[in-house]
Amino acid sequence: MPPKPRKIPVGGRFIGYARVSTDDQGTDAQLNELRAAGCTMIFEEHASGADRNRPVLIRLLRDMNAGDTLVVVRLDRLARSVSHLLAVIEQLDYVGAHFRSLGDPINTTTPQGMFSLQVLGAVAQLERALISERNKAGLCAARSRGRVGGNPGLRARDPNAIRKIRQSRNAAYLDAVLARLDTWLPIVRRMRPSHPWGDVVRVLNRGHLSSSPHTSGKPWTAERLRRTVQRLVNEGIVENGLLDRAQPRHGDDRLIRLVAGIKAAAPDRTLQQIATQLEAMHERTPRGGTRWHPSSVKHLLVRAERLGLTFPSVAAHNPPPCR
CATH class of the missing domain: 3.40.50.1390 (Resolvase, N-terminal catalytic domain)
Structure with missing residues (x-):
């Protein structure tokens, strides 16, 4: 979109x-x-x-x-x-x-103008689906006539054929990444490089964005996400700073930054929703427990504000109850 x-x-x-x-x-x-x-x-x-x-x-x-x-x-x-x-x-x-x-x-x-752009995006998605269906139908028809599938050049290990196939796969990989760029890149930009790749992946995989764009529904891994961002940097699509090394975090400091990152990635998420997500990510509370409460999340967000981490105010999205 x-x-x-x-x-x-x-x-x-x-x-x-x-x-x-x-x-x-x-x-x-x-x-x-x-x-x-x-x-x-x-x-x-x-x-x-x-x-x-x-x-x-x-x-x-x-x-x-x-x-x-x-x-x-x-x-x-x-x-x-x-x-x-x-x-x-x-x-x-x-x-x-x-x-x-x-x-x-x-x-x-x-x-x-934005409507016309959305129509272009929809037409592109439809075109990709139709091409896929035509390819599948062609392969089935060829098999029914006894034809052997595959590229003759690859079977003969022709270097030129191998190079062309690699170039085609690289182009298809990039197109698949770009097709869903707006669903996951904003979160990466909000969290990197302040957070390690592992924390970013855990937020993506627990935030209804678990399907990486080129792995048929498989969840993200830290290495796959890093390689994908590296490819976008090489293409000049995203900024190189996303690849900067994250400073190691331990104990409460890591939890503070993780909770702040979740809040920055989804500003409308409530304290209870963040607590539920932390439990799904199997994160331990500051005291080592497995059950998160909204008050614990709020405490970490307050500490994050004191550290100068930027995200929407807790009170703005969690107003006190009317009396």
């Missing part, structure tokens, strides 16, 4: 991005349209649209500020796949920036 649109703060910049595939092509037509649309800064790049590792685009996305709007002439100037487009928009939304395509009904500052 794409993020909700935000109102552009006063003074937000309109930044254009123009791309052509080869040096023989020119960007003059794109530059004219972008200037006419009010872009005060325009970045030009010569690269294939299928290449996600475009240095100019990566640098541009990292320099976007809250309220800025990234503008392109057409969607294909930015991305060749819906998954890449949604990943770029998610990265813009993380910093409070927006996106607009002059030739398409995509404008994340308006409800109509």
